[in-house]
Amino acid sequence: MTSFRYQNHELYCEDTRLADLIATFGSPLYVYSRKAIIENCSAIEAAFEGHPHRTTYAVKANANVHLLRLIAEQDLGADVGSKGELFLALNAGFSPDSISFSGVGKRDDEIEYALAEDIYAFNVESKQELEVINTIASRLGKTARILLRLNLDIDAGTHAYISTGQKHNKFGISSRKAVEVLRWAQNLQSVEIRGIHSHIGSQILSQRAFVEAAHALERVVGELRSNNIPVHEVDFGGGFGIRYHGVLTHPRLPAETPESESVPVAEFVRTVLPVLRKTGCAVAIQPGRSIVGDAGALLTTVLYRKEQEGKNFVIIDGGMNDLIRPSLYQAHHQIVPVQLSNTIVEQADVVGPCCESGDFFAQDRLLPSVSRGDVLAVLCAGAYGYVLSSNYNSRLRPAEVLVDGSRITLIRRRETLEYLLS
Numbered sequence: 105m106t107s108f109r110y111q112n113h114e115l116y117c118e119d120t121r122l123a124d125l126i127a128t129f130g131s132p133l134y135v136y137s138r139k140a141i142i143e144n145c146s147a148i149e150a151a152f153e154g155h156p157h158r159t160t161y162a163v164k165a166n167a168n169v170h171l172l173r174l175i176a177e178q179d180l181g182a183d184v185g186s187k188g189e190l191f192l193a194l195n196a197g198f199s200p201d202s203i204s205f206s207g208v209g210k211r212d213d214e215i216e217y218a219l220a221e222d223i224y225a226f227n228v229e230s231k232q233e234l235e236v237i238n239t240i241a242s243r244l245g246k247t248a249r250i251l252l253r254l255n256l257d258i259d260a261g262t263h264a265y266i267s268t269g270q271k272h273n274k275f276g277i278s279s280r281k282a283v284e285v286l287r288w289a290q291n292l293q294s295v296e297i298r299g300i301h302s303h304i305g306s307q308i309l310s311q312r313a314f315v316e317a318a319h320a321l322e323r324v325v326g327e328l329r330s331n332n333i334p335v336h337e338v339d340f341g342g343g344f345g346i347r348y349h350g351v352l353t354h355p356r357l358p359a360e361t362p363e364s365e366s367v368p369v370a371e372f373v374r375t376v377l378p379v380l381r382k383t384g385c386a387v388a389i390q391p392g393r394s395i396v397g398d399a400g401a402l403l404t405t406v407l408y409r410k411e412q413e414g415k416n417f418v419i420i421d422g423g424m425n426d427l428i429r430p431s432l433y434q435a436h437h438q439i440v441p442v443q444l445s446n447t448i449v450e451q452a453d454v455v456g457p458c459c460e461s462g463d464f465f466a467q468d469r470l471l472p473s474v475s476r477g478d479v480l481a482v483l484c485a486g487a488y489g490y491v492l493s494s495n496y497n498s499r500l501r502p503a504e505v506l507v508d509g510s511r512i513t514l515i516r517r518r519e520t521l522e523y524l525l526s
């Protein structure tokens with residue numbers, strides 16, 4: 105549910121004029137809508153229609169502690185992928201028994217920390233990891249609740265770097281081995297089996313892939329039960345794709361055709377729930393992008409323009425160190441001026457200041473013509489934006505602000521040069 109809209113050719117987030125934010129907080133700047141995050145959480149929760157479930161927000165999508173606090177207030181749990189994410193989730197107020205710990209490479213100290221904090225469960229990715237968790241838990245006098253992450257060998261039809269559920273990917277244990285591994289795990293003294301888990305990738309737009317995954321999990325639950333292995337919960341993971349193309353329309357904006365298959369996250373949940381329900385298990389999901397993705401934008405200012413051999417370049421002050429998705433996955437973000445003063449449209453590459461030809465936000469893109477000093481909004485940058493930022497070229501990370509109507513809160517200060525010495 106995007107909260108970015110034009111009013112009199114000016115772009116607003118909720119009731120806040122984006123041009124004013126840049127004037128106050130500088131550029132580049134991440135801006136988030138409180139309303140959009142709340143609406144995304146409640147749309148997901150409503151889709152469960154009372155079926156017992158846990159929605160655990162995937163902290164990796166955006167780990168700003170203020171946003172985590174807001175999501176915790178919506179009664180969601182958290183799925184963490186590191187000690188740092190667990191630390192942030194606990195500090196944001198997520199209750200430990202609502203937290204799961206995913207990831208293929210958990211370190212011993214991370215497992216110890218999670219056990220000491222008594223989190224709900226570990227999503228375990230290998231037999232060896234199970235052994236290590238058992239050993240550490242028994243040393244600490246604890247019982248570790250676990251779900252086994254299965255690799256269902258399903259092509260989610262997404263970018264190869266964010267496809268996680270195929271047999272050549274590093275994630276999970278082949279679903280053919282579920283019975284064997286969990287039967288063995290039943291003998292581990294300090295492990296309690298809660299269920300199974302899968303996460304087949306991110307930015308998935310195909311309902312077919314999700315339905316296939318749900319049926320595969322249902323089959324595995326049946327196999328486990330017939331082998332007297334208890335299964336209480338199926339964690340379906342995250343990956344629900346959002347729309348990046350054509351999010352905003354305006355007579356002065358070149359039209360962008362939206363992704364044909366994109367549906368709201370609640371629709372994905374409604375599609376798989378009837379299948380997962382047949383297992384008789386409680387259901388968990390781990391949405392990240394679908395909670396914060398369309399709630400955020402990166403504002404950036406045009407530094408220069410240049411024309412080279414018939415090609416236009418718009419050079420901006422935001423770069424791949426601020427938002428790496430276009431460089432890393434050739435991801436598309438709609439880019440729009442915050443003030444639509446120009447009726448002329450041109451084709452240009454929108455490029456950052458980093459010393460890489462891969463440092464671009466858009467290539468050969470139709471845009472309203474812009475000049476030095478104009479501010480652009482890179483839409484749907486709320487997920488995998490700031491969290492993937494870096495200090496490449498010793499550039500300082502941008503500030504982040506949260507908008508609530510016309511109320512603005514600075515939720516992360518812009519880095520200063522001193523930071524580079526620490």
Ligand SMILES: Cc1ncc(COP(=O)(O)O)c(C=O)c1O
Binds near residue numbers: 164
């Ligand atoms: C285990 C796990 N769960 C949940 C997510 C969140 O995915 P998304 O942000 O696409 O919903 C990820 C991200 O890839 C993940 O690795």
